[in-house]
Amino acid sequence: MSRALENPNLISLAAGFVDGATLPQSGVQQALAAVFEDPRSGSAALQYGSTPGYHVLREILRDRMIEADRLQDAVGLDQIVVTAGSNQMLHLVSETLLEPGDIVLCASPTYFVYMGLLAAIEARAVGVASDDQGMIPEALDDQFRRIEAAGELGRVKAIYLVPYFDNPAGVTMSLERRLAVVEAAKRWSRHTTIHVISDEAYRELRYQGDDIPSPRSCDETGETVVVAGTFSKSFSPGIRVGWGVLPRHLVAPVCDLKGNVDFGSPNFTQHLMARVFQQNLFDPHVARLRQSYHCKLMAMLNAADEFLAPLDGVHWFRPSGGLYVWLQLPPRIETGLGSRLFEMAIREGVLYVPGEYCYPMHGEPLCRNMIRLSFGVQSCEKIREGVEMLARAIAAVGD
Ligand SMILES: Cc1ncc(COP(=O)(O)O)c(C=O)c1O
Structure with missing residues (x-):
């Protein structure tokens, strides 16, 4: 996240933040007004x-x-x-x-x-x-x-x-x-x-x-x-x-x-x-969120089909919800901080979460060739661009 902040042009598909554009500003204003409509409810809240x-x-x-x-x-x-x-x-x-x-x-x-x-x-x-x-x-x-x-x-x-x-x-x-x-x-x-x-x-x-x-x-x-x-x-x-x-x-x-x-x-x-x-503001908001995130998920999956599918040994899971797409690269391509791929991806202009952070210390073996991509924050255009950059980085280190 700090690397993403240092370079405002970097497309971060890393942080699991929610989409700023769909945060419920007007709903919160409305609910807030209702809290203070009656002085008793206002003072109870405070x-x-x-x-x-x-x-x-x-x-x-x-x-x-x-x-x-x-x-x-x-x-x-x-x-x-x-x-x-x-x-x-x-x-x-x-x-x-x-x-x-x-x-x-x-x-x-x-x-x-x-x-x-x-x-x-x-x-x-x-x-x-x-x-x-x-x-x-x-x-x-x-x-x-x-x-x-x-x-x-x-x-x-x-x-x-x-x-x-x-x-x-x-x-x-x-x-x-x-x-x-x-x-x-x-x-x-x-x-x-x-x-x-x-x-x-x-x-x-x-x-x-x-x-x-x-x-x-x-x-x-x-x-x-x-x-x-x-x-x-x-x-x-x-x-x-x-x-x-x-x-x-x-x-x-x-x-x-x-x-x-x-x-x-x-x-x-x-x-x-x-x-x-x-005030019945929650469910309609969630319905709007679902529509918006569904579009972003499809933008990521479509970009993956377009840019990642041609690469050997690259696979991903197609989720039906949430905020993440989990990518598997060929075992020889490590994805961690300091790996060739991580550096190449930053040079291309895209940031991801190295999958190795997501494995428990004990039990199953850790995989070093995984990537978590998040589609919550970026626009559909940026998601597509970011996945294209990542595909170029993978192709470059895979050669
Ligand atoms: C699986 C999971 N659990 C819990 C949380 C924490 O959420 P909260 O903001 O409610 O603390 C997150 C946040 O990303 C999450 O991904």
Whole structure:
């Protein structure tokens, strides 16, 4: 990102930012006016909030989840905790569940920021093979067996999933796999409860096909799955409102930790988001976003068909949502910082995320020939230009 900022002409297909042009400026103005329409609601929004968050927003979140996942009212309001972005929820849950040396099983590849968070609390991310439907349940069982044979089953505390349009690979887990992973977590919980952390950051950014119920819907008792949600991708990352849906036994420890850290997440933006829903501004906004991102995704896939397809050994996954396209180059072409390709790409004028950052330290082997491209920020023209530049760089180093 700092290299992109140094050179304003560089086309960054790296950062996973959302599109500035579709940020909901008028919707936020309207919701803001509604917050201050009545002095009582204005002063409530400007006052301290509570640790679990604004109850009106939590009710909205709970009702929407029950409807989307057909949960039959199985989620209590006390199980919904609002955080400053979903990253805070990932952090609080991980701090609560993990001791140094504990293991979290992650798809290989997976969201690199979460692995950074695990490293910071000295937990181990162990990779599980994944394909175009995400984490492979048979590979998960194999990994459990290996860990058990090494006498470490008691150290496995969680399985981390990004089940919708994963960052970086863009893949979505089928319902069968969601069921299989939740079932495996329960089956292998012999020494301690193994939770499934379902990071649903991209759930709303679907451009084709129908929504798939959350892994939470596969957890009948509600004791295994933790959901982390966010408005960062579907509305605005600057508003910093995320949330968790927690198993009952985690509510008190997570809220205790949270209360010590932040005294409650920003109350003002929670009131704002509640108004966004009450004024029916959210769903129409998401519908507009989907259209706009769908065009950008198609611009990237069309450019890939045009410029990358002729190159030997270059493959990519065609996602139906999210913000990323994941590219595989021939094994001989490394993509990391300082690699010939990275330098050549910068010289051409395009920036990408080297895929090697997205692999857990343990478990599956790391691949050095992968690239994450992001289509969220650039215009369709720039996306096409950037992919063309990348193709020239790959051709130059591949010769
Ligand atoms: C998979 C995933 N989870 C969580 C987040 C963090 O989002 P938030 O802004 O809600 O903290 C991101 C942001 O890019 C993400 O890609």
